[in-house]
Amino acid sequence: MTTTLPTEPTQPLSTQPALLHPAAPAEAAWWRQAVIYQIYPRSWADADGDGIGDLPGVTARLDYLKALGVDAVWFSPFYASPQADAGYDVADYRSIDALFGTLDDADAMVAKAHELGLKVIVDLVPNHTSDEHEWFKAAVAAGPGSPERDRYIFRDGKGADGSMPPNDWHSVFGGDGWTRVTEADGRPGQWYLHLFDVKQPDLNWDNPEVGDEFESILRFWLDRGIDGFRVDVAHGLIKEQGLPDYDVELHILDGEVKPGAPMPPMWDQDGVHDVYRRWHSVLAEYGEPDRILVAEAWVRPQERAVRYVRPDEMHQAFNFDFLMSQWRAPDLRQVIESSLAAADSVGAPSTWVLSNHDVVRHASRLGLPVGRRRPNGIGADDLQPDRALGLQRARAATQLMLALPGGAYLYQGEELGLPDSTDMPDAFRQDPTFLRSGGKELGRDGCRVPIPWQKDAPSFGFGPSDQTWLPQPAIYGEYAVDQQDGVDGSTLELYRTLLRTRRERDLGTGGLRFVEGFGDDVVALVNTGQGEDTLVVANLGADPVALPDGASVLVASGPLTDDGLVPADTTVWAAL
Known part of the structure; x- marks a missing residue:
């Protein structure tokens, strides 16, 4: 599965290695290589000045996403909700919360997205409702x-x-x-x-009435033009019969089954797959182009996780193993290889993601010491990430991710290099994790802060007033869109270049092979695309590395050395 690269950079790269992953057909369905951008509606754009993002704000800025180069937009919940868990406590699945607008606003947003060639995926929350449902x-x-x-x-x-x-x-x-x-x-x-907040009672999926209701909800949104659903807590719907004791502090990753340990009775029960086979059939009725289901299934090992994306179930599942990998080349090589092998075993594309609304942004996470446990929020009294190092590594990690075949997910603001808010006073925190843990777990507010559009505008251009539902760090001004738009070397322009090049070179549907010879601290691979090969070199070590003779640099996540070497914490794409 590897090709050996001679240590002398003046020698050519071998062109006959065995494939780690075969290329997809040129006519592969859109979702097999799509780049999907997550919008957290309350934090993306505020049209009415109340400090909370809304659907008219989204619609007004969809051209930005078209210019960025993504294929689809996924929305965190905008349904009617008392907002005990930022909308993941749904009171009415068929209406829009007044915070975000109306059904007419949703229809206008979908129409505008489709006019721009963007598909629309919405969150579906089937494990629980609001207690106000x-x-x-x-x-x-x-x-x-x-x-x-x-x-x-x-x-x-x-x-x-x-x-x-x-x-x-x-x-x-x-x-x-x-x-x-x-x-x-x-x-x-x-x-x-309630496996989550007290205001989020779990539904009984053994009751047929629940399944019938959610089929009706799916059809309601499909009939309005929605292209797919990201399914929240997809592994949690079915509970083990008898609800046996399991006195373990729950974390979302308790879907993992350790050797010799019993299956957690609330996660990853076999019955969930019957639910998704039914949903798959519903979506298939709507014909071409494919409507899709995306699983948020915190399930390990990967062999169990890919059961959710068998041909008659979901289309994609988030690859959280990649997100959780440490910034070490062996770790990344291992997770890339195992992810592709697991997905290929069921004929599904792998997906790749580095940030979302539930984790510390990777521009901050990668600025912490390597090997440190992934924090659930970072506060002012905690070890602070190295901002410059975190951004450098985040850019390199993203460039590596976007070179991998399959789907990729971007979280709003990561294209600006946004760090987490790490100095937020506790008085502003709203995550139920913070409240229910008595402050022991800071939670997810730091990655949910409204994003900056204009440095010198109220709320950094998030809305027409200076109100924001969570406070924006003062440093966010330097990351604003207007400070990066058209600026050579900015993170925004890097993302635009990466997405354009990924599309031009068919990296999302390409075959993949590893390349040896760069040393243990380098991830080196070749993506075959549908034509010309693309060499990808991610240097995670301390010493610069040379590219092979004849490699022509297409994109670099940061400056190369004066003599053309790839420095530490930098990724390069090169034509061969």
Whole structure:
């Protein structure tokens, strides 16, 4: 699976290596190589000046994404919601929250995106609803044993008076996973399961009525022109029968099954696959171009994760192993090889992602010491990332990622090199993780701060007022779009160049092979594209490395040395 490169840079690269991953057909479906840009609606663009992003703000700035060069846009939830978990607590799946606009605004946004050639993917949250959803309000009112309660997971408590939770499951956000309701007669009653916030009761997917409702929701949005769905907590819908005890503090990565350990009874149960086969059939009815399902499935090992993207289930699943990899060449080589092998085993494309709304931005994460545990938020009293180093590595990591065949996801603002907000006062934090953990876990607010468009405008151009729902760091002005647009060497222009070159050279559908001879601190590979080969060299070591004779540099994530060597923390694409 590798080709050996002579140590002397004046010798040519071998052109007959074995493939690590074969090229996709030239007519491959759009989603097999798409670059998809995530918009967190409350933080992208504010049209009305209330400090919260909205759909008219999105529509007004879609041309920016067309110019950036992405293929599709994925929206975090904009449904009607009390916003206990920033919209992932849905009260009505068929309406738009007034914070973001109206259904007419959504239709206008979709129409504009399609006019620009951008596909639209929306979040779907099927594991739980809001406690303000009509179903849940009816369930509490109806009482034990009712059909309304059977839509959720209600159980009697343990102990003579039922005052203890039904089992020992915890919430991902901290604390118990169960909350007791007060019955209509005023007495303490049953308990309901919430694997996340207390305001996010888990649905009972063993009840056929739940499946029927979500098929109807899918059709509602497909009929409005939506091109696909990113499925939140895709691995969590089905719980093990009997809800056995599992006294482990839950983290989203508890989908991993360690050798000899029992399967976590709330994650990755086999029954979830029946749900997605049904959904796949629904989407297939809508014909060409393909509508798609994307799994947020924090499942390990990879052999289990790719079960979600078998031919009759979902189309893509997020590759979180790549996101979590340390900035070490052996780690990256291993995860690239294993990811492609796992996806190829079921005929699916791999996907690649470095940042999203749930993790510290990679421009900050990569500025921390290598080998350090990935933090869940960074505060003013924590070890601060090296901003310059983090950005240099982030640019190199992104260039490596965009050279890999398959789909790629970008998180809003990463094309500006935005760091996390690491000096946010605790008084502004809104993540339920922070609140439920008593501040032990800072949570995700730092990566959700409104992005800057203009350095010298109110709220850095996020909206017409100086209001923002989370405070923007003062340093964000230097990252603003107007400070980078058209500026040679800026991170924004690097992304534009990478996306254009990726498309021109068919890297998303290319075959892949590793190249040896650069040393253990370098990730070197060749993407075959649909024609001319592209050499990719990512130097994670301390010493500069030479390119082979005849390689012509196409794009570099940072300046090369005066004598044309690739310095540390730099990635190069070169024509061969």
